[in-house]
Amino acid sequence: MIVPFGHVLSLAILLFILGAACAVAHRNLIMILIGVEIMLNAAGLAFIGASLKWQQLDGQAFVIFILTVAASEVAVGLALIVYSYRRTGSVDANRYNLLKG
Amino acid sequence: MTIYSAIFYILSIIILAATFMAITRRDVLHAVVYLIISFIATGLIFYLLGAPFLALLEIIIYAGAIMVLFLFIVMMLRLNPEDRDRETAITQWSPAVVLGGITLILAAVMVFAEPVSGTPLKAFMASPLELGRFLFQEYWFAVEIASFLLLIALVGALYLGRYEKQAKKIPTQEGP
Numbered sequence: 001m002i003v004p005f006g007h008v009l010s011l012a013i014l015l016f017i018l019g020a021a022c023a024v025a026h027r028n029l030i031m032i033l034i035g036v037e038i039m040l041n042a043a044g045l046a047f048i049g050a051s052l053k054w055q056q057l058d059g060q061a062f063v064i065f066i067l068t069v070a071a072s073e074v075a076v077g078l079a080l081i082v083y084s085y086r087r088t089g090s091v092d093a094n095r096y097n098l099l100k101g
Numbered sequence: 102m103t104i105y106s107a108i109f110y111i112l113s114i115i116i117l118a119a120t121f122m123a124i125t126r127r128d129v130l131h132a133v134v135y136l137i138i139s140f141i142a143t144g145l146i147f148y149l150l151g152a153p154f155l156a157l158l159e160i161i162i163y164a165g166a167i168m169v170l171f172l173f174i175v176m177m178l179r180l181n182p183e184d185r186d187r188e189t190a191i192t193q194w195s196p197a198v199v200l201g202g203i204t205l206i207l208a209a210v211m212v213f214a215e216p217v218s219g220t221p222l223k224a225f226m227a228s229p230l231e232l233g234r235f236l237f238q239e240y241w242f243a244v245e246i247a248s249f250l251l252l253i254a255l256v257g258a259l260y261l262g263r264y265e266k267q268a269k270k271i272p273t274q275e276g277p
Contacts, residue, residue: 002149002224003222005220006212006215011116013205014117014205018120018124019124021194022123024196025197030175031129034123034136037136037167038120038124038139041163044159049150051152058239060152060154060155060227060232061235061236061240064236071167072251074171075254075257076254076258081174082178
């Protein structure tokens with residue numbers, strides 16, 4: 001007997017909101033990517049809790065795919081950050097104002 | 102309250118505190134170090150919820166590979182100290198806090214209104230052998246797609262990160 005499913009889900013939701021706040025509020029591109037990572041992690045936690053609740057392995061299988069997506073996302077994302085840093089000399093999202101928006 | 106639920110609550114407090122510290126740091130390096138703590142604690146919760154293989158993968162991939170990749174990038178780029186100080190004005194945070202609060206209230210109502218959400222979960226442990234058999238029997242096609250995705254990500258990262266002899270630099274308003 002471990003904890004109720006609601007508590008696992010609440011932890012996942014809190015973690016997801018922290019990640020979303022990080023992605024929304026920061027201007028540094030690296031911190032935005034870190035926020036996305038936190039959100040993916042929270043989704044994995046919810047999947048594992050659901051897998052335990054229904055005693056099915058599908059949830060755990062999907063966490064493996066979430067890990068795959070997170071790894072490829074961070075690889076491409078960091079490559080994009082390095083590319084834009086080379087082009088503009090900054091990783092601050094507010095400085096990308098080529099179109100004077 | 103059994104010892105397992107006590108462990109779960111302590112670990113969740115550690116996760117939330119470390120993540121909160123991570124997202125409020127101005128220095129990316131400090132944020133990454135806090136996140137490593139958070140991901141290791143998440144791996145322990147995975148183990149507690151009956152997924153030992155995924156607990157290992159969480160520590161190896163998230164706390165190991167991904168965070169070290171972030172550290173490499175932070176060390177590779179010379180981040181402008183001016184940008185660090187301009188970061189996180191309090192007015193930037195207020196919309197995120199309001200939206201997050203509303204989502205949290207709705208989620209709490211939804212989670213705790215469900216009648217069965219109060220019953221504790223039964224313990225269950227999926228060995229790596231079972232998980233592997235299940236994965237390759239039920240989701241073999243998705244595994245192929247995932248491997249293809251990794252290949253495409255590799256090619257994309259190589260293409261974006263290649264060395265250009267004379268990269269055209271776009272001047273920004275304040276940046277160099």
